Amino acid sequence: MAPDGNAVIFSTNSTHAANPQLMREPGYDPIRDFAPVTLIGLAPLALFVRSDFPAQTLSEFLEYAKAEQRQMNFGTGNTGSLVAAHLLMRRGGFQAEQISYRGTPEAITDLLAGRLQFVVTDMGPTRGHVQAGTLRPIAVTSRTRSVALPDVPTMQESGLPDFDFASWNAIHARAGSPPEIIGTLNRAFVEAILSPEGTAFFRNLGINTAPGTPEQLGEFNASELQRWGEFVALAQIPKT
Missing domain, CATH: 3.40.190.10 (Periplasmic binding protein-like II)
Structure with missing residues (x-):
């Protein structure tokens, strides 16, 4: 079945950055097999x-x-x-x-x-x-404080310089989905995320919302994939 944009995935740093660095055979390519729609936001730990x-x-x-x-x-x-x-x-x-x-x-x-x-x-x-x-x-763990815990200092503020780590959530569709459908999906999701209801919903989950364009998500995803390789190497976690 040809991709038509009707199927989307709630993607995360686990699916699109961590697993490919932690698993020898994840079974998919996080860049090649998906079409970026929008970042939802960052979730500090x-x-x-x-x-x-x-x-x-x-x-x-x-x-x-x-x-x-x-x-x-x-x-x-x-x-x-x-x-x-x-x-x-x-x-x-x-x-x-x-x-x-x-x-x-x-x-x-x-x-x-x-x-x-x-x-x-x-x-x-x-x-x-x-x-x-x-x-x-x-x-x-993030560079900036969490919207959910504004009174809690960051690792950097607490004496660990350069400690900057956050989970993230996004929306992806299947690779090859029509660009016009991706554009429609992007506008709909961004509007929902930035609505008062959406902002309150994600704040309660500890997510700092940061939606954007499909192109921005694509660049972010590629950057995060590389960063997770560095994280895994620094933490000395072997691939499974």
Whole structure:
């Protein structure tokens, strides 16, 4: 069946930047096999601990993590969480045991239960726990602060220069979809994302909205694919 633009995918940094760098045979090409429609936005991650964790700031967390004979562990439920945590360990100069989960909610459950010391993840699965006071964000991973956690400093502000990492969401169609259809889709999605309802919806998920043109998404996607290769190499994560 020829591509007609009627099928779109809610794409992420996992599907279009991380997996091709983490998997030997992902089964698709994130650039060649898709037609970019629009970026939705960037989703900063944050370092989360339980509310009773002894460290309040990133410097205190790193001091605690680097204490002699300290046994630390953390949970990961997706590729963004995985790479961000490894980057934190490399840049922060400490080691911790990785515990893999099928999804982030399971990791959050064990963090709340005290079976994990920290999780680096996005705001979506943690928002209710932060509001309830059971989880505490220490620092966000992006260059700029999160719209969902405006009072939480960035890693850079907290003493880790050049730490700039964020998940992202976008819309792609099948490669070869008619340009006029891609244009129509772009205008419709951008209008919805920037509407008051759309802005509020994505803010609640911790996403800093940044829609644009298909060409801008194409350039961004190619850049992110390269950056994720650098992230994976820096974090020393082997391909599976």
